[in-house]
Amino acid sequence: MKKKNKEDVPDTNNVEQGILKRKTLKEIIAPSGIDFTNIDHLEIISNTKRYARSFFVSALPRMCTFPELFRDMYLFGDINTSIYITPIKEEKSQNDLNRVINELETERIVAADKGNINRESTITQKRFEAEQLRDEIAAGFNKLFEATIVSTLFSYNLEELDRATKMLSSEMSKTMVGIRSAWGMQEEAFQTNMPLMEKKITKSHTFDRNSMGTVFPFTTSEIGHPTGVPLGFNKQTGTPILFDNFHSSLTNYNMVIFAKSGAGKSVTMKTLVSRSSVLMGIESLALDAEGEYTIVAESLGGINVVISPTSKTVINIFDVETETIKDEITGKERMVLSIENKVEDVTQGLLTMAKGSTRSTEVNELTKQIIAETVAEEYAALGINSNPSSLYEQDTTGIIKGDMLSKQKKKMPTIGSWYRRLQVKAKDNKNVDYQYHYSYLLKVMKQYIREYDGQMAYFDGQSTFELLDGAPFINLDISQLEERFARPLAQQILLSWIWEKFVKKNSEDREKAAKKRVLVDEAWMLLPYPEAVDFLNKMARRARKRNVSLAIISQRFQDFYEKPEAQAVLTSSDTKLFLAQDKSEIQYLKEVFKLSEGEANFLVTCQRGEGLLKVGSDTAILKITPTKKEFEFVETNLNQLAKMKKN
Numbered sequence: 001m002k003k004k005n006k007e008d009v010p011d012t013n014n015v016e017q018g019i020l021k022r023k024t025l026k027e028i029i030a031p032s033g034i035d036f037t038n039i040d041h042l043e044i045i046s047n048t049k050r051y052a053r054s055f056f057v058s059a060l061p062r063m064c065t066f067p068e069l070f071r072d073m074y075l076f077g078d079i080n081t082s083i084y085i086t087p088i089k090e091e092k093s094q095n096d097l098n099r100v101i102n103e104l105e106t107e108r109i110v111a112a113d114k115g116n117i118n119r120e121s122t123i124t125q126k127r128f129e130a131e132q133l134r135d136e137i138a139a140g141f142n143k144l145f146e147a148t149i150v151s152t153l154f155s156y157n158l159e160e161l162d163r164a165t166k167m168l169s170s171e172m173s174k175t176m177v178g179i180r181s182a183w184g185m186q187e188e189a190f191q192t193n194m195p196l197m198e199k200k201i202t203k204s205h206t207f208d209r210n211s212m213g214t215v216f217p218f219t220t221s222e223i224g225h226p227t228g229v230p231l232g233f234n235k236q237t238g239t240p241i242l243f244d245n246f247h248s249s250l251t252n253y254n255m256v257i258f259a260k261s262g263a264g265k266s267v268t269m270k271t272l273v274s275r276s277s278v279l280m281g282i283e284s285l286a287l288d289a290e291g292e293y294t295i296v297a298e299s300l301g302g303i304n305v306v307i308s309p310t311s312k313t314v315i316n317i318f319d320v321e322t323e324t325i326k327d328e329i330t331g332k333e334r335m336v337l338s339i340e341n342k343v344e345d346v347t348q349g350l351l352t353m354a355k356g357s358t359r360s361t362e363v364n365e366l367t368k369q370i371i372a373e374t375v376a377e378e379y380a381a382l383g384i385n386s387n388p389s390s391l392y393e394q395d396t397t398g399i400i401k402g403d404m405l406s407k408q409k410k411k412m413p414t415i416g417s418w419y420r421r422l423q424v425k426a427k428d429n430k431n432v433d434y435q436y437h438y439s440y441l442l443k444v445m446k447q448y449i450r451e452y453d454g455q456m457a458y459f460d461g462q463s464t465f466e467l468l469d470g471a472p473f474i475n476l477d478i479s480q481l482e483e484r485f486a487r488p489l490a491q492q493i494l495l496s497w498i499w500e501k502f503v504k505k506n507s508e509d510r511e512k513a514a515k516k517r518v519l520v521d522e523a524w525m526l527l528p529y530p531e532a533v534d535f536l537n538k539m540a541r542r543a544r545k546r547n548v549s550l551a552i553i554s555q556r557f558q559d560f561y562e563k564p565e566a567q568a569v570l571t572s573s574d575t576k577l578f579l580a581q582d583k584s585e586i587q588y589l590k591e592v593f594k595l596s597e598g599e600a601n602f603l604v605t606c607q608r609g610e611g612l613l614k615v616g617s618d619t620a621i622l623k624i625t626p627t628k629k630e631f632e633f634v635e636t637n638l639n640q641l642a643k644m645k646k647n
Helices: 012-020 025-029 066-074 090-113 117-138 158-173 186-192 209-215 265-280 294-299 339-355 365-381 415-428 432-448 486-503 530-542 557-561 564-571 583-593 597-605 628-634 638-646
Strands: 033-035 042-045 050-059 078-087 144-155 178-181 205-208 229-234 240-243 255-258 283-288 303-306 323-326 333-336 392-394 407-409 473-477 516-520 548-554 575-579 610-615 618-624
Touching: 042 186, 050 158, 050 186, 090 117, 144 158, 144 186, 158 178, 158 597, 229 265, 240 610, 255 265, 265 283, 265 294, 265 516, 265 548, 265 575, 265 618, 265 628, 283 294, 283 486, 294 303, 294 473, 339 365, 339 432, 339 486, 339 530, 365 415, 365 432, 415 432, 473 486, 486 516, 486 530, 530 548, 530 564, 548 557, 557 564, 557 583, 575 583, 583 597, 597 610
Parallel strands: 255 548, 255 575, 283 473, 283 516, 303 473, 516 548
Antiparallel strands: 033 042, 042 050, 050 144, 050 178, 078 144, 144 205, 229 240, 229 618, 323 333, 392 407, 575 610, 610 618
């Protein structure tokens, strides 16, 4: 029997190693190689080549807030930052501060001898602060630290890396933060910024305990309401953003969205509406100025209502409903009818009609008085007053022992009946001033009267439908109306009608009330009309009490900024979302919302569907992420939709 030589025997261990050898963690996460030959950047060699540049913070302002510093940094792209914090021994702190105090005293004497009063005063203040800090450290109330800040900026091409570096350096310098490239030390700086925590860059700054305390938390807020819906991802951290604008931590439930055309504001709102409808049961109603929400209503099993000169839909501005309010003292609920408030709302709507697209100055306080008096008379003629039962016809055949078993709501006044009352009043009133205004009103209001075949008579008559509770989405489409005046007018009248038919149905008891959202698209159309803006403000203030969220969507923030009366809407909104902005808008946003330079720059350079989300005191960089199925009904850009379907 032939013996097998040792070399003839397969080395099973080597075979197993060759077949079953697993990659180490280092091999999995590390790139193929890194080229450090360039003195101002490095190249990361992998499946896709990347470029990186490391730098360190070389100068900081006397007063530095770390969260603001890092927020500005992170908004310029893919960047990693490491901070090395080293406590300074008390003895060394005392010695260093004593040396500084002595040097400052010498400088002060020199300045005094030269008669430089301003210089002497500045140095005296610095010396006082140094002495105060020394005493705090001696008493154990404070401590000094050394901090080294090193960052690495990444990009997929060198040109983009150079551009981002220049932009970052320029913007950071505006806040007196110096950024210096680790020239000739790219390898050391890169290693310093690795998780290995090997500090190979020695440039440091000294901070006391109070300053270092601002490092935590770092730069971003995580918006993660346990009751919320996934809206997208935090672009800085990669974590999902769960958003609930009805969360108990918020002072109100309203929200505003500002973005330039094509930035994705309608996609964002449609995504939020559809997800919150399915996952949270929120009932939404859209005042659709551009006809963009029709397919959303269809997809959610909702209702589409088209208001146009050719449709048979009628919305009666005079419609009024009872409401249930809660006594703040007893906690008991009671039904009321706010007829005085309704008279005011109708008066404001008719005033806007009377002013017309030219916003005629012919309309003054006397005109308003005439309108208000005749509107009140219309309700009084039907016996409608502050008593809730006055809104109903009593069916005497159904009364047993004084109990009303059945009741039917009275038919409401209409613009047509109000116009006829105006005609009668004009004949009876001989006062010259009154006759002038009666004549003006009869002339300009004729276009709204169905009897005269008015071009805008779609608000004259009894309402042709009711808003049913429980519908997941109701879309009121006004896109077929003329844009300059007819649409803003429709927005105002419909807001008043929505308040009666949709909002007031909710109880003031939050536990009983459904969660509802009213969405006003292209809200900028309302701004030229004071009465419309006034009603928008009132709805924003009163919505929370009814568990309703008012969502305002618009393009130009400047339009709201330049109208002080419109800014109340902003202060009544705890949630603000800013998508991509034109450069002309940024200064106004910075001023009103105290945006940092980095945040402002991000809003100018961010991509479609990216934005800055502010919820209460929290801020996050948001990336909106509709699913492929959602994309089919939230996307209005045909090119984007075709691209999505192709992929």
